[in-house]
Amino acid sequence: MPQDTDQILDTAAAWRAEGKRVALATVVATWGSSPRQVGSQLVVDADGRMEGSVSGGCIEGAVVREAMEVMQGGPPRTLEFGVSNERAWEVGLACGGTVKVFVEAVA
Amino acid sequence: MKSETLAALREARASGTPAVRCVRLGDGAEALLVGEIVSGDLAVDAVLLAAAASALRSDRGSLAETAAGPVFVEPFNPPLRLIIVGAVHITQGLAPMAQMAGYQVTVVDPRHAFASAERFPGVALSNDWPDEALDALKPDARTAVVTLTHDPKLDDPALDRALRSPAFYIAALGSRKTHAARLQRLAALGHDAAALARIHGPAGLPLGAATPAEIAVSVLAEMTQALRRPKDAQ
Structure with a gap:
């Protein structure tokens, strides 16, 4: 289990307590080499604040866009990111890994 | 959620x-x-x-x-914890190695000269007597307890308390001969054979470790096995 788990959960609870809409993204599967292990989480609020990570940084933008939809009442969704070895380094997935990220509202 | x-x-x-x-x-x-x-x-x-x-x-x-x-x-899971009794040379290797492996480490030694911040930078220290320290730390099923002092006055009270806890790994440094004597003393405190069998003694996998740091590796290796493959660790 990643060591920042408590920080993510505390942040989600604090933002909910402020009355913000909040979404949670969780890495649920990885193939090949991936910078963040299964269970890694990213919490996002409606103002675009975020804490945690689900990759080396470059899929976070796409995940946050989906998170915004989900926290506005959209259904939970599972996103898959896979990249070729050539592009892997650029998008932050070292060595051509694939990650599956589950995005849900905290409500 | x-x-x-x-x-x-x-x-x-x-x-x-x-x-x-x-x-x-x-x-x-x-x-x-x-x-x-x-x-x-x-x-x-x-x-x-x-x-x-x-x-x-x-x-x-x-x-x-x-x-x-x-x-x-x-x-x-609750965080992994390691309680080391004895702020000795092996501990100076084991404490940072265990921290790297994800453990919250506490070193217990009532001897201030041993358990000092200079010798253990960044490690939680307790100068309480080991039984009191373990009563306060309350080892759970995600806790390992290792005694390294060689001194029954310090090791025995810690092992006594560890055996009354669900700690997933309990180990004591010392030769087979001193371990046999230790088991007799703990039996006199009311621990039965099944309880005493929980103690890994001598501590560590038999890697042929020769230096304090290598002994620390062997203890961390055995602790990892007890955590991840408990059946093999017995």
């Missing part, structure tokens, strides 16, 4: 209780397992119960295939 699930999960973490969250990817239906208590709107069948137990054991989340689609099974 529902707010009530989040609250229950944070409560479990605060109390050091292992928990597992199961969430169905298709619709977000979820169940939270805290000990024997199951809550949430996702039905938990034998398949998910087995996946939850496996997730806690391996400390890794995984996807379980169910008739209603994939369910992510995520363990929330």
Whole structure:
């Protein structure tokens, strides 16, 4: 289990307590080499604040866009990111890994 | 994740209780397992119960295939802790190595000259007598207790308390001869054969370790085996 788990959960609870809409993204599967292990989480609020990570940084933008939809009442969704070895380094997935990220509202 | 699930999960973490969250990817239906208590709107069948137990054991989340689609099974184990009794040379290697492996480390030694911040930068220290220190630290099933002082006055009270706890790994440094004498003393304190068999003595896997740092490696290796493959560690 990643060591920042408590920080993510505390942040989600604090933002909910402020009355913000909040979404949670969780890495649920990885193939090949991936910078963040299964269970890694990213919490996002409606103002675009975020804490945690689900990759080396470059899929976070796409995940946050989906998170915004989900926290506005959209259904939970599972996103898959896979990249070729050539592009892997650029998008932050070292060595051509694939990650599956589950995005849900905290409500 | 529902707010009530989040609250229950944070409560479990605060109390050091292992928990597992199961969430169905298709619709977000979820169940939270805290000990024997199951809550949430996702039905938990034998398949998910087995996946939850496996997730806690391996400390890794995984996807379980169910008739209603994939369910992510995520363990929330309490943090790993290591209590080392004896602020000795081996401890100076073992404490930082265990921290790298993800353990919260506390070094217990009533001798201030041994358990000093200069010798153990960044490590929690206790100068309490070992039985009092363990009473305060309350070892749980995610805690390892290792005694390294060679001194029965310090090691025995710690082992006595460790044996009364669910610590997943209990080990004592010392030769086979001193270990036999130690077991006799602990038996006199009321510990039966099954309890005494929990103590790994001499501490560490038999790697032929020759230096304090190598002995630390052998202890950390045995501790890892006790955590990840408990059947092989006995």
